[in-house]
Amino acid sequence: MKSFFPKPTFKIDDIISYVELVAAERINLQKGMNFKIKPDYSIFLMSVRRNAPYTDEWDESTNTLIYEGHDAYSNWVENSKEADQPLITPSGSLTENGKFFTAAQAYKMKLVEHPHKVKVYEKIQAGVWCYKGFFSLIDATIINNGVRNVFKFYLQPVELKALNKEIVLPHTRLIPTQVKVEVWARDKGRCVKCGSIKNLHYDHDLPFSKGGTSLTAANVRILCMKCNISKSNKIITIPPIFT
Ligand SMILES: [Zn+2]
Numbered sequence: 001m002k003s004f005f006p007k008p009t010f011k012i013d014d015i016i017s018y019v020e021l022v023a024a025e026r027i028n029l030q031k032g033m034n035f036k037i038k039p040d041y042s043i044f045l046m047s048v049r050r051n052a053p054y055t056d057e058w059d060e061s062t063n064t065l066i067y068e069g070h071d072a073y074s075n076w077v078e079n080s081k082e083a084d085q086p087l088i089t090p091s092g093s094l095t096e097n098g099k100f101f102t103a104a105q106a107y108k109m110k111l112v113e114h115p116h117k118v119k120v121y122e123k124i125q126a127g128v129w130c131y132k133g134f135f136s137l138i139d140a141t142i143i144n145n146g147v148r149n150v151f152k153f154y155l156q157p158v159e160l161k162a163l164n165k166e167i168v169l170p171h172t173r174l175i176p177t178q179v180k181v182e183v184w185a186r187d188k189g190r191c192v193k194c195g196s197i198k199n200l201h202y203d204h205d206l207p208f209s210k211g212g213t214s215l216t217a218a219n220v221r222i223l224c225m226k227c228n229i230s231k232s233n234k235i236i237t238i239p240p241i242f243t
Contacts, residue, residue: 010131013175015184015200015222021121021129033070033096035103040117041134042100044155047123048177058176058215062154065120065135065174069097069151084149085142097151104140104153117166118155122177124184130202132174134160175202175214182217191224199225 010016010024022028027037034043044067057066069085076090077083087098094102103116115136122130135155142149157174158166180202190197203223206212212219223231 011201012131012133013202014131015124015202016129016131018127018129031070031096033100035096035099038119042116042118042137044118044120044135045123046120046132046177048181058174063156063168064138065155065157067120067153067155069100069153070095082148085151100137100153101140101142101151104137107137108139114166115156117158117160120155122180124177124180128184128189130177130180134158134166136166136168175220179215179217179220183220183222186217187222190222191227192221193227194224196224196226201225201228203228203231 010020016024025038025043029037029043029045032045032047034045037043046067058064059066071080072083072086074080076086085097086095087101089095100116103112106112107115115138118135118137120132120135122132124130134157136158137153138156139154141152141154143152144150156168158168160166183202189200191200200222201224203221204212204214205219205221214220
């Protein structure tokens with residue numbers, strides 16, 4: 001079916017609607033882990049759930065995002081929150097955990113040249129999403145969290161110059177989902193300069209390059225594209241990248 005939406009392209013930390021997300025990917029995403037939903041990459045959806053301390057961990061020392069695997073469906077086990085996260089389905093095929101785990105192992109064992117690529121979107125609240133960029137799936141483990149075994153997927157933020165020509169982003173300044181949720185509530189989903197609710201973006205008040213941190217809401221705010229461009233012009237002399 002031909003889409004009526006122009007295909008949008010997002011920059012990291014752009015705030016988008018679910019409709020824009022679907023228009024960009026041309027697919028309805030119904031679950032969090034979507035292995036090879038596109039020929040060249042997979043998609044992770046992230047959201048902050050209550051009582052979920054392991055989701056959206058950011059390990060600064062290794063520059064990796066740690067994404068937790070998914071539980072068994074409730075009709076597979078008695079209590080999906082207490083059961084080990086499954087590698088295979090009851091019928092014996094790989095679960096999404098299993099597919100991503102296998103892809104990570106293949107890269108670690110050098111069976112493939114390039115790490116698997118995962119695009120990440122995070123849910124800020126109902127209908128409000130944020131684009132987090134592309135990541136390389138570099139490792140996966142199964143750990144016991146005291147209650148059960150869960151999967152951990154280790155992802156490195158990358159900039160894709162072309163397919164399989166990635167540059168690892170060395171000084172990434174990923175804003176944790178929890179901080180974005182907090183900022184969204186505080187700034188009431190509007191540009192803090194002009195009040196616009198269109199073309200919004202998470203902005204670092206003090207840029208990461210000048211020592212600003214992404215890890216607290218105090219240094220992050222919502223700006224619209226216009227206000228972001230005028231800010232960029234004041235701080236740096238090279239043209240902004242919004243073209
Ligand atoms: Zn504005």
